[in-house]
Amino acid sequence: MGKCAMIGAGSWGTALAMVLADNGHEVRLWGHRDDQINEINNDHTNKKYLPDIQLPDNIIGFTSLSSALDGMDTVILAVPTKAIREVVRKIIPLLDSKVIICHVSKGIEPDTLKRISEMITEEVPDHLLSDVVVLSGPSHAEEVSKRKPTTVTSSSVNIKAAEFIQDLFMNQNFRVYTNPDIIGVELGGALKNIIALGAGISDGLGYGDNAKAALMTRGLAEIARLGTKMGANPLTFAGLAGVGDLIVTCTSVHSRNWRAGNLLGKGKDLEEVLENMGMVVEGVRTTKAAFQLAQKEKVDMPITKAIYDILFNKRKPKDAAGALMGRVRTHEVEEISISVSEQP
Template identity: 70%
Template sequence: MSNKIEKVAVIGAGSWGTALAIVLADNGHEVRLWGHKQEQIDEINSKHTNEKYLPGINLPEGITGIGSLTSVLQDVEIVVLAVPTKAIREVLGKVREFQSKPITIVHVSKGIEPDTLLRISEMIEQELPPAILKDIVVLSGPSHAEEVSLRHPTTVAVSSKNMDIANKVQDLFMNQHFRVYTNPDVIGVEIGGALKNIIALAAGISDGLGYGDNAKAALITRGLTEIARLGTKMGANPLTFLGLSGIGDLIVTCTSVHSRNWRAGNMLGKGMNLDEVLERMGMVVEGVRTTKAAYQLSEKYNVKMPITEALFGVLFNDNNPKDAVDQLMGRLKTHEMEDLTNELEV
């Protein structure tokens, strides 16, 4: 843990942004938490709670809710960006209008932008000019906001092109409950964090259909192969997918009721359509947009991603979930070791 007290802005007062604000406040930092709903900001400041996103959790005194982007960024050098992928350009566009001093962005969202096929760090680089954007750090790994807010043991990874700033962010967040590793593979950390949501949707569908642990274990294992297959084509280190932001994040997201993506998939498996699921969730399900982006990436890089392809059909072509799972099981036979070796040789 860093001995230096920092002013840190957290943009996004959802469950993950609030949980990370708790970690930072526990470490003694002055935390400003931005949200766009005034009643939520008032609740954070008067009751020290954020009941919609983290029910039953008391927030530390070191967290101040702020509804103005200009105010939340005043005299701040480190900004935690915790908004959904689809809101990143809008939020950073507003920041660009008034920000003049350089800031380091620590982004904690997990997604890929459809159509542009950009990773989040690439979106940030497009939206903020070099005069404003000092560095980008990715924070990712197996971490449910609900458990982090309860100070349950959690381990994540941070990655940046500038490892000095990655080390600084490691110190910023590190404490006895929240362990942080560094990893220089930005591409791998971002791809692992984004694509695991696709496999979690598929795992939820499998559970919703009433299939057991055997089917889910197969989805997780073959899902990891898909993630590594695409990630290495895009320039990632294959070993990253054996770490926290690969298999670690994949396991926790595919097996927990805390996972929005698993819960959404579970509802799909039980017969709801996508619109009904998203309305009932009431929160962003990143895996839906990421499935479209990953499907487009698989075509761009000519990479086999059968689980992603099957899920794309369920989400966007109204394919029957059971038929999609049956088609996956009925694919042509292949040799597992040969398949895995090919991924590592990419």
Template identity: 65%
Template sequence: MGKVAVLGAGSWGTALAIVLADNGHDVRLWSHRKEQADEINNYHLNKRYLNVQLPNNLRGFYDLHAAVNDAEAVVFVVPSSAIREVCSLVRNSLKEKTTIVHASKGIEPDTFKRISEIIGEEIPEYGEDNIVTLSGPSHAEEVALRHPTTVTVASKNRENAKFIQNMFSNEFFRVYTSSDVIGVELGGALKNIIALGAGISDGLGFGDNAKSALITRGLAEITRLGTALGANPLTFLGLCGVGDLIVTSTSAHSRNWRAGNLLGKGKSLDEVLQQMNMVVEGVRTTKAAYQLGKSQQVDMPITNGIYDVLFNNKDPKLVVEQLMKRDKKEEMDDYSSFI
């Protein structure tokens, strides 16, 4: 049992902090808002994000350096857009043998960097290959209620992956390991784009046929880009591929699905983001994946269509019509290069 700092007190960061506290660790949950840290300490609650009682050994911190002081592991769970800033703030406070984990999902626009690459750049002393990624099908609301959940931790450093697997694993939170960091990170990031599309489909009033097709063809699209970037195609058949894609594209717990649903009902992107009042990672990732697909010359029609909805104000119905009228193809053409 050791000291663990969780950086980011949103719903997912809080849920992971609960898992760690249940396992007997001394958990420091850092928030950039003092009133939130005070609520955690004074009432054992974080009502804005999760309406559950928090364990007594989970403490809120507003002082970032105090939160990470002497921590055996530091878990980054801030939005992908804040990763660089938080890394730069915390870099000089980490002890030499601290294990760095991240559970954020996204790709940086313009640079196309994955989260572990960003952390490796900002905290080079640790090396990108030593960083651990945690991802998989996991609604924070269900993790906080101790519902059975399975995730994957990936790292090139097998010892670090095993260490984090043991730190998080318990009777309701099962953790697998993987060495395919690229696949695990891309699966976790790109599924948010397809979840936006699934929400749009539901918002337009389409049924299960349309959503099933979108998820299945979305998986093919994710796999095409992932393998072009060096991922193992089999990773996308696992928890961080099809597993995360299903849970994020079919549930009202998913903020990406909810955002897409509002877009399908006619709301503008600005209206949706204002109403959500939470980070919708799929929006930023759509921009990055659109750019990345073009640079890699990878065919990504669903991503391109959602990009047009988000950033070119294109009518979602017109995008659907264009997707349905694309040139006829052999389905297995998408998979022949993976076999």
């Protein structure tokens, strides 16, 4: 059995800790709030993030990062993208041997434009890092914690490391595939949050199913366009980490990004929305990074640009939607075939 430290006791970290515990692994769940960790250890609940869920007894909570990591061979990072570097820097002095680091976050760092695996590799010395793996796909913590059927993807530049994480998590309720395209898996997971914001805005404006279907489809084209330019396999975006994650994030009330977008579409300003959410909305920060990436790579991403203008330039959602609909006519299939033909 594995020895796993889950760093981050939010909804997703807790739900994944449950999967590991169900598989019989030793699971240590780290959080920085004493009251939350005491609740996990004494009541076996985490009510703020997963109401009405009883946690397995073999999940042990820690506020001490050193104690949580002691003797563990796998570290899983379930913290927001903006906290990745800070948390990793705290972890490094506490490691005395190589570990596999698996991250389950979805974002891109603004300004540096780094993917999360790149951030981790940049921070952790080679003698302490065995491999970096990403676990991604269509998966809401609320459903995983209720042991509803879920399927995700494990990806790494080292397929053996991806398979190790696959074996660690996989059970009858939680199926894991592997994919060697870590660029595509990370970008698909990050960029779909932007489109989910757009889907929520569209629903908030009352535009209906036709508009949302078009937004999701053209949004996927944008994701694939940028992804292939950055070296991803275009087929990844037709899989779980691409269209699968896009569907679930754009259509579910569990989606923070959809809920945030919905409030924006109903006229709330960004500061008010984020305050009301009470949890990190990764798509906001990712929109800034994706807009910067599109400019750097000279990739046309009109939906991303529209969401960026709504979030950071205070453009009214209805005006941004009108501008998208009024763009000059163009082809659909041609640009997809061009993207595929550009692959080596």
